[in-house]
Amino acid sequence: DGGITQSPKYLFRKEGQNVTLSCEQNLNHDAMYWYRQDPGQGLRLIYYSQIVNDFQKGDIAEGYSVSREKKESFPLTVTSAQKNPTAFYLCASLQSPGQAISNQPQHFGDGTRLSIL
């Protein structure tokens, strides 16, 4: 979607290195999400944030960290503790003015492909 920008498109990580994936949205959406996608797998939730300065762990948060200092930005750091970081990372957002996610579609960015050097 044009309203969500992920960068970089491709990223390589060295052993023991932390890397940060950027996600910016200009849709004025409240909630933002990070998913990991492996070949043949669905989308697995890493972290999500309902509002600024608040975020929650998803199903596979170990080895990852996030921050939500601004409404439009939700960067994801893949730490050295994540031993198998090679995957396609997708950021998503939705407008949730007090409403449940169940009523709204998620808008995805183009993704970042992370590989180990």
Place this chain on the structure above:
Amino acid sequence: GQQVMQIPQYQHVQEGEDFTTYCNSSTTLSNIQWYKQRPGGHPVFLIQLVKSGEVKKQKRLTFQFGEAKKNSSLHITATQTTDVGTYFCAGPNGGSNYKLTFGKGTLLTVNP
């Protein structure tokens, strides 16, 4: 925890043939969403079903929500090469109003 199963995992068809993917949840869903991801792309929202037994159509695509609201299907009539991609279903995570549980998807390939 909640599980959303999708079958088949892969489906290869000849152009013009029909295609169906099925989604089953371990719990009753308040609604179900369907997404399409083209090869190398990102998931794009297709539709949301809310009512028991609901059927919605988008041109050649027909979406159904089961009477018990635990299963759903997507049927494509007379596939075209533009239908190639992975189709995902997703339902609200039972423990939170802010999370979705995605199925693993069905990869559709179409032979022209």
